[in-house]
Amino acid sequence: MNMAEWLSASAHLRPDAPALLTGTRVDADYRTFAARAAAVGACLASRHGVAPGDRVALFMTNRTAYFECLYGIWWIGAAAVPINAKLHGREAGWICKNAGAKLLFISDDTAEHWAEADVPLPTWSVDGDDYLRAREGEGAAAPLPRETDDLAWLFYTSGTTGRPKGVMLSHGNLLAMSMCYFADVDQPASRDAVLYAAPISHGAGLYNFPNVRVGARHVVPDSGGFDADEVLTLGKQLRDVSMFAAPTMVRRLVDAAKMRGENGDGIKTIVYGGGPMYLADIRDAMATMGQRFVQIYGQGESPMTITALGREWHGRADDQRYLERLASVGTAQSVMSVRITGADGKPLPAGETGEIEAKGTAVMLGYWNNPEASAAALKDGWLRTGDVGRLDADGFLTLSDRSKDVIISGGTNIYPREVEEALLTHPEIREVSAIGVPDPEWGEIVVACMVLEDGAEADDRKFDAHCLASIARFKRPKRYVYLPSLPKNNYGKVLKTALREMMAGK
Ligand code: AMP
Numbered sequence: 323m324n325m326a327e328w329l330s331a332s333a334h335l336r337p338d339a340p341a342l343l344t345g346t347r348v349d350a351d352y353r354t355f356a357a358r359a360a361a362v363g364a365c366l367a368s369r370h371g372v373a374p375g376d377r378v379a380l381f382m383t384n385r386t387a388y389f390e391c392l393y394g395i396w397w398i399g400a401a402a403v404p405i406n407a408k409l410h411g412r413e414a415g416w417i418c419k420n421a422g423a424k425l426l427f428i429s430d431d432t433a434e435h436w437a438e439a440d441v442p443l444p445t446w447s448v449d450g451d452d453y454l455r456a457r458e459g460e461g462a463a464a465p466l467p468r469e470t471d472d473l474a475w476l477f478y479t480s481g482t483t484g485r486p487k488g489v490m491l492s493h494g495n496l497l498a499m500s501m502c503y504f505a506d507v508d509q510p511a512s513r514d515a516v517l518y519a520a521p522i523s524h525g526a527g528l529y530n531f532p533n534v535r536v537g538a539r540h541v542v543p544d545s546g547g548f549d550a551d552e553v554l555t556l557g558k559q560l561r562d563v564s565m566f567a568a569p570t571m572v573r574r575l576v577d578a579a580k581m582r583g584e585n586g587d588g589i590k591t592i593v594y595g596g597g598p599m600y601l602a603d604i605r606d607a608m609a610t611m612g613q614r615f616v617q618i619y620g621q622g623e624s625p626m627t628i629t630a631l632g633r634e635w636h637g638r639a640d641d642q643r644y645l646e647r648l649a650s651v652g653t654a655q656s657v658m659s660v661r662i663t664g665a666d667g668k669p670l671p672a673g674e675t676g677e678i679e680a681k682g683t684a685v686m687l688g689y690w691n692n693p694e695a696s697a698a699a700l701k702d703g704w705l706r707t708g709d710v711g712r713l714d715a716d717g718f719l720t721l722s723d724r725s726k727d728v729i730i731s732g733g734t735n736i737y738p739r740e741v742e743e744a745l746l747t748h749p750e751i752r753e754v755s756a757i758g759v760p761d762p763e764w765g766e767i768v769v770a771c772m773v774l775e776d777g778a779e780a781d782d783r784k785f786d787a788h789c790l791a792s793i794a795r796f797k798r799p800k801r802y803v804y805l806p807s808l809p810k811n812n813y814g815k816v817l818k819t820a821l822r823e824m825m826a827g828k
Contacts, residue, residue, distance in 0.1 A: 325474060325496050326396035326465035328535045330354050336537040339512060342386035346416045346559050347543040349386045352537060355393070360461025362394025362453075367766050370444060373400030374466060377421045377476060380442075380523070381405045381414045381436060382429035384546045387448040388522045389426045389530060390457060399466035400424075401473040403488075407432055408812040413438030413486075421488055421690060462712050470494030475528075478623045488690030489622040498683035500531040502582040502655040506630040508591045514538040516741050517556060519548040524813060525596060526566040526627050533564075533795075542581055550578035557588035559719040561668045564591040569599040571815040572615075576607045585610035591633070595619055595626070597815045598721065598739060601649045602746045604636075611636045619651035619721065622703055627655050627684035649743070651711075658682035661704070662713055670806060672762035675712045675722060675737075679704040710737070727818050729758030731766050736797050738818075741768055744792045745799075748785060750778035755808050755816045756799060759825045770799035771821050773807055780804045 332339075333356030341355040342349045350358065366372040378395045380402060382388060388404075395402045403421045405414045407429075418426055419440055428436050428450040434676055447453060468474075474493045478486040503510075510516070516533040518541065520526035530540060539559060543552050548571050557563045567575065572594050580585055586592075589611070596619040607615060617631040631652030638644055654660045661669045662676040670676045685705045688696035710728060711721040722728070722737035729736040738756035745754045753773040758766035774780060782802045789798045809820040 323470070323493060324396060324399065324464065324465045324468040324472075325493050325500075325531060326359065326393050328531065329359060329393050330464055332356070334535040335762055336512060339537045340539050341537075342389060342689075343560075343606070344386055345430045345537055345541070347709070350390075355390065358390045358457040359393030359397050360463070361457050361459040362390055362461070363397035363400075364459060364461035365456045365468070366394060366400065366425065367398050370446070372398065372400050372424050374468075374490055375473065377423045378401050378427070379403040379405055379408075379414075379418050379423040380427045381407060381418075381432050382427055382448060383407045383431055383461065384522050384542050385429065385448065385783060386540065386542050387453070387457075389540060391431055391448065392527075392530075393462075396468075396474060397461065397465045399468055399472070401476055401750045403476040403478070404522055404527060406480065408521075409435075411435035411438035412440070413440035413761045415443075417486065417488075418443055421476050421478075422640070428503050467820050468493050470497070471687060473687070477622050477625065487692055489694055489824060490626075490687040490690050491569075491625060492687050495625065495684055495686060496528070496531055496791075498657045499528060499625050500535065501511050502627045502630070502657055502684065503529065503532040505656040505798060506632065507593055507655075508559055508633075509815070510536045510538050510564065512537040512647065514562045514564055514590065515541050515556075515560040516558075517541045517543065517553065517563050519553055520568060520571065521547075521813070525620070525626050529566055529593070548574075550574045551582070553589075554578060554582060554584055555584065558584060559588070561588045563589045564593070565589070566593045568596045568814040569594055569603065570597075570810070572599070572607055573603060576603075576610045577611050586614055589614055591616060593618055595651075596813060598742070600743055600746045601645065608636060608641070617651055621622070621707060621709075622683045622686075623699060623707070624658070624680050628678075628680045628707070629653055629660060629680075630655050646714075646720075646760055647718055650714075650720040652719065653717040654680075654719075655682075655684070657684055659687075660713065660717075660719055662711065672713050672715045675710060677725060678707045678709045678711045678719065680707060680722070681705065712819070724818075727757070729756070729766050729768055731758065731761075731764045731768060732796065733765070734796060736768055738768070739785075739792060741770065741797055741799060742787070744786060744789050745770060745772065747792070751773050751785070753808055755818060755821055757818050757821050757825065761800075764800075767800040768797065769801045769803060769825055771803045771805055771808060771825075773805055792794070
C-alpha cells in the first residue's frame with residue numbers, strides 16, 4: 323500500500339476536519355490538504371519529470387507545507403528525502419547527490435544555506451508564488467498504488483561521525499511503525515492535535531501517519547521549533563495535544579512548567595526517546611506534569627519502533643520493580659522481536675549484557691547504495707543496533723550505552739549510563755555525560771563532564787562521595803570537568819565524540 327492512501331481516506335471521511343494548523347490558525351482542512359498534495363504531485367510529474375521511485379529531497383524548516391510536499395511526493399509514487407534543516411548547505415548537497423534526488427524543496431530560510439551547496443539540482447521554494455499557485459491546481463484523484471517494499475522515505479542518519487547513510491524505509495516499514503504506534507504508544511483520536519516541536523525531517527515527522535489516519539490536527543508552532551512556553555500555551559489552547567520530545571526537550575518543558583506553576587494542562591501525551599532519559603529526570607517530569615509520558619526506543623534503521631514503555635508502566639508506582647522498569651526502555655513493540663547477543667554473535671540469556679538486535683517489519687530495507695554497510699547491519703533479518711543493553715526475564719530492555727561509548731578502565735567495562743544515572747540524582751547537577759579518556763595506567767579513565775545548576779559549587783569531593791553512595795568504587799569518575807553546556811547535535815543528543823576530542827586536548 324501507499325501511505326498516502328491514509329490521507330486520501332481521511333479526506334473522504336472527514337473532509338471538513340481541520341488538518342494543518344500553524345499555531346492555532348487553520349491552514350487547511352483534510353479535503354484541502356489532500357487536494358494540495360495531489361496538485362503538488364501532479365506538478366512534480368509534469369514539470370519536473372518526477373517518476374514513480376524517483377527521490378525528491380526536502381531541505382526546509384518546520385511548516386505545514388512540509389506535509390503537502392511529502393504527500394505530494396508519495397501521491398505520485400516517488401520517495402521523499404527529508405533533510406535536517408539545520409545542516410550546512412554542503413552537507414545537504416552531499417545527501418541530495420548521494421540520494422540521486424531529482425528536485426529539492428526549499429524554504430526562504432534554507433535557500434541561503436543551499437546556495438553554499440554547489441550542487442546543480444532544480445529547487446522549488448514553498449515560499450514562492452509559484453508553489454502557492456501550483457498547490458491549488460488539479461491532481462490525480464487517488465495516490466498511485468505502491469508495493470509494501472517500495473521506497474517511501476530515505477532517512478539520512480544523524481551520525482555523530484563519518485558520512486550519513488541513507489536508511490531505506492518502505493511504505494511497509496512506515497505502516498508497521500504506525501500500527502505499533504496504535505498498539506504500543508498511544509491511541510490517537512480525531513480531536514487530537516499533534517504538535518511538531520521537533521524537526522519534521524526526523525522522528526516527530528514520522529509520527530504524522532497515525533494522526534493522518536484518524537484525521538487529527540497537525541500543528542506546527544509559530545516558532546517552527548521548540549519553545550517550552552509556547553508548547554505549554556498551545557497545550558491549553560488546542561487541548562488533546564500529543565508530541566514527540568527528545569529528553570532534553572522534556573527537561574526544558576518541566577522547568578518551564580515549574581516556573582509557571584503549571585502541570586502541562588491540555589497535553590495528552592509526550593512521547594520521549596532518541597536518547598537516554600535518566601530516572602531522576604522522568605520522576606521529576608512526572609511529579610510536575612503527571613502521567614502524560616510514553617517512552618520509545620528506536621533508531622533510523624527501525625524508526626521509532628524497537629521497544630516502548632507505555633503510559634501504564636509509568637504509573638505503576640506500586641509495582642515492586644517499578645523503578646527498574648521506569649529506568650528501562652520497555653518491551654518489544656508489537657511487530658518486533660528483540661534479543662541480546664554476545665561478542666560471538668550468539669544470543670545471550672536474560673540478565674546478560676550485550677549488543678541489542680531487533681527484527682521485524684519496521685526494520686529498514688537496507689542502506690541506500692551501500693551494500694557493505696547493509697550487510698554489516700543486517701544479519702538474517704536481525705538489525706544490529708550498535709546499542710548495548712540487557713533484557714530481563716519479562717522482556718524489559720535496559721540500555722547501557724552505544725557500544726563505542728563503553729569505557730574500559732583497568733580491563734573492566736564501565737557503562738557511562740550508570741555513572742550518569744548516579745550523578746544525576748545529585749540536586750546540584752543539571753546535566754552530565756561520562757566519557758572514557760586515555761590513561762597510561764588504566765587504559766581509560768572515567769571523566770564526568772557536568773553542567774551544574776545555577777549557584778552550585780564545583781566540588782569534586784562532594785560529587786565523589788555522592789557516587790560512592792550508589793555505584794562501585796571502580797566506576798567513579800577519576801576526573802570531574804565543569805562546563806557551561808554539553809555539546810549536542812541538532813537533535814539534542816550529547817556528542818560524546820566531541821567531548822572526547824575536547825578532553826584529549828586538555
Ligand atoms: P537515530 O538513528 O539518530 O534516531 O539514533 C538512534 C539512537 O538513539 C539509538 O541507537 C540509541 O542509541 C539512541 N536512543 C534512541 N531511543 C533511546 C531511548 N529511549 N533511550 C536511550 N537511547 C535511545
